[in-house]
Amino acid sequence: MKKITILLFVFIFTLVVSACSKNESILEGSLEDILADIYESDELSDSFKEFIEGVHTIEIEDDRIEYHLGKSNIKFKEAIASVPVMSTSAYELTLIRAKPRQDIEKLKKDIKENVDPQKWVCVGVEKENVIVDNIGDVVILIMSDNEPENLLNAFLSLHDE
Numbered sequence: 001m002k003k004i005t006i007l008l009f010v011f012i013f014t015l016v017v018s019a020c021s022k023n024e025s026i027l028e029g030s031l032e033d034i035l036a037d038i039y040e041s042d043e044l045s046d047s048f049k050e051f052i053e054g055v056h057t058i059e060i061e062d063d064r065i066e067y068h069l070g071k072s073n074i075k076f077k078e079a080i081a082s083v084p085v086m087s088t089s090a091y092e093l094t095l096i097r098a099k100p101r102q103d104i105e106k107l108k109k110d111i112k113e114n115v116d117p118q119k120w121v122c123v124g125v126e127k128e129n130v131i132v133d134n135i136g137d138v139v140i141l142i143m144s145d146n147e148p149e150n151l152l153n154a155f156l157s158l159h160d161e
Helices: 004-024 029-037 047-055 062-069 105-113 148-158
Strands: 055-059 078-084 090-099 129-135 137-142
Touching: 004 137, 029 078, 029 148, 047 055, 047 078, 055 090, 062 078, 062 090, 062 105, 105 137, 129 148, 137 148
Parallel strands: none
Antiparallel strands: 055 078, 078 090, 090 137, 129 137
């Protein structure tokens, strides 16, 4: 009887773990592809789409982690930042792919608490326009006074696709 109870427990536990892992959303494709999907979204105004024609994408290397994410010891699998080549307004959209089994909530909290929305010379972003969210293992950091909620909605809509 004891063996049957243990086997039943293991079976139920396996089903629960399987069900939970299937519900975890992931975004397929490269971070660059995800960024392109965000920028092509109908959520964004035509004027904002004109603005993002002047941005470029950079890979976040170890020596730039603190500048982009607020502290140098933030760990991740890969990250890119979309930043203006030259602009009079502060803007950055960063995508981070977490490492396997990384604590996503801790990663988001570290970024939100440490990122500097005033890091640019002469310009900055209002604190309420610093947004950190995720879909599965992909975390988005938005720092923009121009359409931050639309950018977030464009990102979150990728979950439905």
